[in-house]
Amino acid sequence: xxxxxxxxxxxxxxxxxxxxxxxxxxxxxxxxxxxxxxxxxxxxxxxxxxxxxxxxxxxxxxxxxxxxxxxxxxxxxxxxxxxxxxxxxxxxxxxxxxxxxxxxxxxxxxxxxxxxxxxxxxxxxxxxxxxxxxxxxxxxxxxxxxxxxxxxxxxx
Amino acid sequence: xxxxxxxxxxxxxxxxxxxxxxxxxxxxxxxxxxxxxxxxxxxxxxxxxxxxxxxxxxxxxxxxxxxxxxxxxxxxxxxxxxxxxxxxxxxxxxxxxxxxxxxxxxxxxxxxxxxxxxxxxxxxxxxxxxxxxxxxxxxxxxxxxxxxxxxxxxxxxxxxxxxxxxxxxxxxx
Numbered sequence: 001x002x003x004x005x006x007x008x009x010x011x012x013x014x015x016x017x018x019x020x021x022x023x024x025x026x027x028x029x030x031x032x033x034x035x036x037x038x039x040x041x042x043x044x045x046x047x048x049x050x051x052x053x054x055x056x057x058x059x060x061x062x063x064x065x066x067x068x069x070x071x072x073x074x075x076x077x078x079x080x081x082x083x084x085x086x087x088x089x090x091x092x093x094x095x096x097x098x099x100x101x102x103x104x105x106x107x108x109x110x111x112x113x114x115x116x117x118x119x120x121x122x123x124x125x126x127x128x129x130x131x132x133x134x135x136x137x138x139x140x141x142x143x144x145x146x147x148x149x150x151x152x153x154x155x156x
Numbered sequence: 157x158x159x160x161x162x163x164x165x166x167x168x169x170x171x172x173x174x175x176x177x178x179x180x181x182x183x184x185x186x187x188x189x190x191x192x193x194x195x196x197x198x199x200x201x202x203x204x205x206x207x208x209x210x211x212x213x214x215x216x217x218x219x220x221x222x223x224x225x226x227x228x229x230x231x232x233x234x235x236x237x238x239x240x241x242x243x244x245x246x247x248x249x250x251x252x253x254x255x256x257x258x259x260x261x262x263x264x265x266x267x268x269x270x271x272x273x274x275x276x277x278x279x280x281x282x283x284x285x286x287x288x289x290x291x292x293x294x295x296x297x298x299x300x301x302x303x304x305x306x307x308x309x310x311x312x313x314x315x316x317x318x319x320x321x322x323x324x325x326x327x328x329x
Binding site: 008019088 | 173176177178179181182183185189190193194196197198201204205208209212213214216217219274277289293
């Protein structure tokens with residue numbers, strides 16, 4: 001492979017839009033938040049902490065294992081449901097799935113300051129690469145509101 | 157120079173995606189992004205990122221319809237070349253090419269091609285860049301490249317000659 005031919009690559013937010021294109025029902029919601037990337041990403045991927053405050057219906061999340069960029073989480077919902085989420089987490093990129101859920105997040109520094117954050121996911125058609133397209137955008141907007149609030153007031 | 161592609165790995169991931177595994181979708185993007193990025197980057201140049209994203213979105217959206225997973229790369233290449241040409245449309249400008257002296261134009265493996273070629277590619281028409289990518293980067297024969305570009309093999313041959321000649325002219329100008 002000749003390394004000198006021009007090439008191009010996608011940033012994590014563009015990757016999220018791209019993968020979501022392969023998941024019918026997945027709607028990507030995006031916003032620029034006024035905080036540095038490191039702060040945003042560490043909040044979003046603090047699974048027992050920030051993650052449960054940002055993602056809808058999460059009461060408790062326990063990290064079961066990490067192996068490279070692979071992560072396994074045990075999540076409990078406010079209604080008592082439990083889900084084993086398995087996924088891939090890298091800087092700016094996190095994609096998690098359980099039998100009934102898909103949760104995906106991406107972030108990249110914004111050119112004019114702040115951080116571009118994109119979310120997708122929702123209730124999964126069991127065992128299929130498909131999301132039930134009900135309330136997806138509304139939930140994502142609530143999550144982004146919660147993230148902005150958390151970044152403004154980390155002790156809340 | 158041809159690309160060493162993980163055909164079997166790609167086919168396995170396609171089957172996993174078709175079985176509903178969305179993590180396989182992420183892994184498939186890991187596999188395909190550099191491949192599509194090289195095609196779109198070289199043909200569409202400044203529009204390469206948009207072309208690559210559009211091509212990959214089409215690929216992932218249509219994955220359930222791919223009946224023969226081992227044909228993944230050929231299928232992806234068709235979509236990537238088409239999107240690259242569509243996004244590059246009208247951005248290239250042709251150089252007047254002297255059809256003589258083709259012996260002197262660079263060939264695959266020529267050290268001149270191993271240098272930064274972006275500036276020179278900028279001076280070629282998109283369809284000439286596409287021929288160079290398919291013939292010289294992907295090592296395709298004329299008939300196969302013609303199939304991808306939906307033109308007769310003779311057109312590929314003449315475009316390649318013009319592209320190489322233009323490349324040489326731009327290189328030495």
